[in-house]
Amino acid sequence: MAAGAPLIRLQGVVKQYGQQQVLRGIDLEVHAGQVLTLIGRSGSGKSSLLRTLNGLAPLDGGSVQVGDVQLLQGLPPPDRIRALRKRVGMVFQKFNLFPHLTAVQNVALALHTVQGRGRKEAHGLACVQLEKVGLGDRLNAWPHQLSGGQQQRVAIARALALAPDVLLCDEITSALDPELTAEVLAVIRALAAEGMTILMATHEMDFAREVSDRLVFLLDGRIHEEGPADRLFSAPRTPELARFIGAMG
Amino acid sequence: MPLTPSRTRTGFSVRVALVWLGLLGLFVIFVARFDLDLGIVREKLPGLLGFELNPDGALEGVPLTLLVSVAAMAVAWVLGLVAALGKLSGSAVAYGLATFYNSFFRGTPLLVQILLIYLGLPQLGPVPEAIPAGITALALCYGAYMSEIFRAAIVAVDAGQWEAGEALGMTRTSLLLRVILPQALKTSIPAVGAMFISMLKDSSLVSVMGSWEIMFLAQSYGRATYHYVEMLLTAAVIYWVLSIMLEALQAWLEHRVRYEH
Numbered sequence: 001m002a003a004g005a006p007l008i009r010l011q012g013v014v015k016q017y018g019q020q021q022v023l024r025g026i027d028l029e030v031h032a033g034q035v036l037t038l039i040g041r042s043g044s045g046k047s048s049l050l051r052t053l054n055g056l057a058p059l060d061g062g063s064v065q066v067g068d069v070q071l072l073q074g075l076p077p078p079d080r081i082r083a084l085r086k087r088v089g090m091v092f093q094k095f096n097l098f099p100h101l102t103a104v105q106n107v108a109l110a111l112h113t114v115q116g117r118g119r120k121e122a123h124g125l126a127c128v129q130l131e132k133v134g135l136g137d138r139l140n141a142w143p144h145q146l147s148g149g150q151q152q153r154v155a156i157a158r159a160l161a162l163a164p165d166v167l168l169c170d171e172i173t174s175a176l177d178p179e180l181t182a183e184v185l186a187v188i189r190a191l192a193a194e195g196m197t198i199l200m201a202t203h204e205m206d207f208a209r210e211v212s213d214r215l216v217f218l219l220d221g222r223i224h225e226e227g228p229a230d231r232l233f234s235a236p237r238t239p240e241l242a243r244f245i246g247a248m249g
Numbered sequence: 250m251p252l253t254p255s256r257t258r259t260g261f262s263v264r265v266a267l268v269w270l271g272l273l274g275l276f277v278i279f280v281a282r283f284d285l286d287l288g289i290v291r292e293k294l295p296g297l298l299g300f301e302l303n304p305d306g307a308l309e310g311v312p313l314t315l316l317v318s319v320a321a322m323a324v325a326w327v328l329g330l331v332a333a334l335g336k337l338s339g340s341a342v343a344y345g346l347a348t349f350y351n352s353f354f355r356g357t358p359l360l361v362q363i364l365l366i367y368l369g370l371p372q373l374g375p376v377p378e379a380i381p382a383g384i385t386a387l388a389l390c391y392g393a394y395m396s397e398i399f400r401a402a403i404v405a406v407d408a409g410q411w412e413a414g415e416a417l418g419m420t421r422t423s424l425l426l427r428v429i430l431p432q433a434l435k436t437s438i439p440a441v442g443a444m445f446i447s448m449l450k451d452s453s454l455v456s457v458m459g460s461w462e463i464m465f466l467a468q469s470y471g472r473a474t475y476h477y478v479e480m481l482l483t484a485a486v487i488y489w490v491l492s493i494m495l496e497a498l499q500a501w502l503e504h505r506v507r508y509e510h
Contacts (some may be wrong), residue, residue: 054416078420085418096413100431109427110417155413162417 007032007067007165007197008053014061015048015221022048024221025062030199030214032165035192037208037229038201040218041244046201049218050168053199054088055081067165086114089159090168093175095151097143097158103130104139107158115162129157133187149180156187167191169200205248209233217241280482289476290483297466297483309461311487317384317452317462322445324388329395334425336400347396354393360454362386367458383455391448398440402433435506442499446492453488463487 006029015023022045030036038046051057052064055076064071069084076084097106107126111117117125130139133153143151152172159167169188173181185207192198192211202208208215212229217240225232225241236242295301299310308316335347354362363386370377377385406429414424453464463484471480 056412056416082418082420085416088416090413090416092409092413092416094407094409096407096409098410098413098428098432100428100435110414110419113420113423113427114418158413158417 004031006030008199009065010049010052010062011065012062013049013052013059013064015045015052015057016060022221023052026221026223028216028223030166030197032197033195034213035196035198035200035211036214036216037212038199038216038218039203039205039208039244039248040224044218045221046218047170048221050090050170050199050201053166053168054085054090056090086162087165088168089162089164089166090170091152091155091159091172093171095143095148095155095175097151097154099143102140102142103135103146103154106143106154107161110158111161125161126157129161130154132160133157134183147180148176149183152176152180152184153187156184156191160191166197166199169198169202171201171203173202173204203248205233205245217244283478285479285482286476287479289470289474290479293466293470293474293480294483296470297463297487303461307461310463310466311491313380313460314449314452314462315491317380317387317455317460318445318449321384321387321391321452322448324384325391325395325444325448326441328388328392329399332392332396333399333403336396337403350389351393351396354390355397359386359390359451360457362390363454363457379455379458379460383452383458383460387448387452387455390451391444395441395444398437398444399433402437402440403429405436406432438499438503438506442495442502445499446495449491449495450488453484 008028008030010026010028013023013026013028014021022043026045026049028036038049040046048057052059052071053066055071058075059071059073061073063073066084066087069080069087071080071084097103098109101109104123104126107129108119108122111122111125112119115122127136127139130136133156135150135153135157138146138150141150143154146154156167156172172188173184176184181204185204188198188200188207189211200208209229214226215229215232216226217224217232217238219240225236225238232241233245236245297310299308299312301309303309307313332347332350335343336351338344338347363383366386367377367379367382370382410428410432411424414428415421419428452462456462456465456468459465467480467484468477471477474480
């Protein structure tokens with residue numbers, strides 16, 4: 001599976017907010033079709049790491065490469081950021097749906113404004129995408145009329161509609177109760193099975209173990225331990241990871 | 250919700266109406282002590298309401314007040330939005346322009362601004378008509394206040410909305426126009442409505458330039474007939490009724506743009 005050049009390569013990535021360093025030199029490679037899960041305590045840098053991959057968090061050091069697009073330290077030029085975001089989709093913890101647009105309009109907006117497709121075509125593609133996440137019957141619902149799980153599935157459809165190479169999932173079930181979590185995870189599971197490249201940060205340990213090819217345990221902005229999911233869970237090499245897994249149950 | 254206690258008990262609106270009627274009654278008793286001449290009110294009311302044209306054949310009274318207010322509000326709305334974007338802009342020039350504009354027009358009396366435009370502009374050449382000068386002054390002043398309303402409304406849109414749009418690859422401009430402003434303008438409706446009601450009454454200041462709006466007529470009728478109080482009270486009631494109508498318009502608009510259709 002890991003043959004050829006990696007789709008994503010991070011080298012010495014540093015990110016800081018003020019004096020606070022949240023990423024202290026991250027090296028990471030992800031190949032197309034892999035599902036990589038970041039685990040670690042809140043504040044360990046999971047979210048920041050994901051956000052460096054689509055330019056939401058400009059780098060303070062090191063480099064990020066996705067496909068043929070490379071980001072270096074500082075604010076990247078706008079065209080490069082746009083090129084990067086064409087390849088990278090993102091789903092957030094709080095869904096961040098546009099509340100003044102219906103489900104189908106949420107998905108169609110970027111198809112129209114970013115990809116320049118006609119309104120009709122964008123609408124058609126959005127419908128297909130929503131059907132894929134099981135919301136074919138809620139096309140014209142407003143976000144507030146949908147459950148949290150449904151909203152998150154619209155957000156996934158919105159990201160996938162642009163046909164990214166990589167999907168970033170930032171604790172996408174943390175705001176959901178267990179029942180709704182299951183329906184969102186089912187969508188991610190199906191995507192993983194289709195061969196989508198996924199990077200996610202999650203506290204859902206069972207799910208991480210089930211779908212991930214690789215697990216990365218972050219501690220204080222550094223990769224503390226990484227490897228195949230099963231191995232990390234069954235035989236953690238560092239006491240910190242063992243303690244973390246124990247605490248997460 | 251603790252801020253709006255339950256109003257489902259029967260008769261709430263009836264009791265509110267009774268309170269209103271009681272207070273109105275007190276107001277009427279207070280005013281009745283003035284020994285008013287209602288004949289003069291009846292005689293001058295059509296003029297104040299604008300059923301007549303002034304001697305030059307132009308609008309007067311309520312229609313003129315509404316024309317000035319609506320025109321000034323429309324211009325102020327655009328100015329306010331542009332100034333708000335200037336204040337949020339990364340450009341030093343845009344920020345400087347917006348903050349100077351805001352500071353001057355919020356920091357000086359509206360009456361002075363009106364006189365500066367009406368009496369000051371002719372020094373530079375153009376001699377403005379009273380009504381366009383009034384509309385300009387009101388628009389400039391209220392635009393400055395509205396820029397703060399719009400700025401606050403834009404800033405209040407959840408940061409996640411920007412992030413979601415940026416992650417989709419949308420440009421800042423497209424994101425602003427299609428995602429941020431639609432939400433911000435919706436939240437701004439109550440405050441903008443309050444500005445409009447306030448402007449309706451501040452439009453009386455343009456009477457100093459001799460334009461025949463409600464306040465100008467009330468004062469000149471009052472002066473001519475020695476029935477000042479009658480005319481001023483009539484003007485007050487007219488403004489009040491217009492304000493109530495605007496409040497209703499605002500409530501309707503707020504209801505219209507709720508997401509729950």
